Amino acid sequence: MPSSIPADIIRLLQAGHFNNARQVIHERFQGTVPDLSVGLALAVACRGCGDADAALEALDAALTYSPHDLSALILKGDIYYDTKRKRLAMQCYANVLKIVASATQLPAEIQSALPRIDSRYHEVATAMNQHINGALTSSPETKNLPRFQEAMKLMRGEADMYYSRPRAFYFPGLPHRQFYPNSLFDWADDVMQGTSTILGELQSITNSEGFEPYMQRHQQGPKGRVHSLLDSDQWQALFLLKDGERIAPYADACSGTLDIISKVPLAAISGRGPMALFSRLNAGGHIAPHNGFFNTRLICHLPLVVPKNCKLRVGNETHEWQKGQLVVFDDSIEHEAWNHSQEKRDILIFDIWHPDLDADEREAISQLYQSIDTFEANG
Incomplete structure (x- = not known):
């Protein structure tokens, strides 16, 4: 019990004289809860009297002074649990577990209560999930709703929330959307049908010296942001279009590829885009988690050479590439990729305008980027 509570009240509570303690607290503080300690003491007294609602009212008053007080949250969860309001108990216990996860030091009484809290939280969460799953079984159509299924994973704590955080x-x-279904793009089927043509053109230049490290030291900004694959041959690129310019001779050798993606709304910005490249992740390669620079574009992958155990994670969803199956995602959301095979992985990458931007917004963004790029030239 908090030491700011008068000793006589503490003695009454320790002796189990809860009615007397409640009356003394009420008289001494004139029916008010002036601080956290008084609220906690009153809650203990009311709970001991069997008045759970009054105890919860006292705790709510106490928490106005310190919303994250662990003693108050634990006691509130216990009262809800004992009175069969287990969903509310689970919410209180969840708050406690979240707070202690980042705490560096905890009082002994809080530390000793954690196993019970954790056990009760998982007991209620499991029962609640079983109840929900049983209820949803009668509505089998929910299995065909990907976004609803993702929402369920988030609610159950099986996945974390990821947001667009461009650099x-x-x-x-x-929208903060990780992957975009191909059905949203009327050009997607044409790109996928061109897989053989695109792969053939890649193979026709595969012995050239066009592949180079995707991340190169001379491209780094003045702060020298060091990428784990800087100047590494693990992750390589062969550009057909770079900063909106054709890269000879590879663009000429891959004219069929460029013709296929010419019908795509590429993110064309003078001096910056679009880009189109063959990306190679060699055996054992891992592209560490990172965020792209802008959320005004989406990244498209057309897998061409994909061994097993090659995957892409965007946010909380992991995708395994399949040859010829287009993948469209928002690279401003944290993402990573890996090749756990003993062979190379090759994909075609190109970027498109975000479909939620209208023509005027695209033009304004283009003018913004161009004005940034010409700042020093006009100085």
Whole structure:
């Protein structure tokens, strides 16, 4: 019990004289809860009297002074649990577990209560999930709703929430969506049908010296942001279009590839885009988690040479590439890729405008980027 509570009240509570303690607290503080300690003492007294609702009322008053007080949250969860309001108990216990996860030091009484809290939380969470799953079984159509299924994983704590966090420029109002279904793009089927043509052109230049490290030291900014694959041959690129310019001779050798993606709304910005490249992740390669520069574009992958155990994670969803199956995702959300095979992985990458941007917004963004790029030239 908090030491700021008068000793006589503490003695009454320790002796189990809860009615007397409740009356003394009420008289001494004139029916008010002036601070956290008084609220806790009153809650203990009311709970001992069997008045759970009054105890919860006292705790709510106490928590107005310290919303994250662990003693108050634990006691509130215990009262809800004992009175069969287990969903509310689970919410209180969840708050406790979240707070202690980042705490560096805890009082002994809190530390000793954690195993019970953790056990009760998982007991209620398991029962609640079983109840929900049983209820949803009668609605089998929910299994065919990917976004609903993702929401369920988030609710159950089986997945974390990831948001668009571009490193350079954030355009508000665009959805925080990890992967985009191909059905949203009327050009997707044409690109996938061109897989053989694109792979053939890649193979025709595969012995050239066009592949180079994707991350190169001379491209780094003045702060020298060091990438784990800087100047590494683990992750290589062969550009057909770079900063909006054709890269000879590879663009000429892959004219069929460029013709196939010419019908795509590529993110064309003078001096910056679009880009189109063959990306190679060699055996054992891992591209560490990172975020792209802008959320105004989406990244498209057309897998061409894909051994087993080659995957892409965007946010909380992991995708395994399949040859010829287009993958469209928002690279402003944290993502990573790996090749756990003993062979190379090759894909075609190109970027498109975010489909939620209208023509005027695209033009404004283009003008913004161009003005940034010409700042020093006009100085």
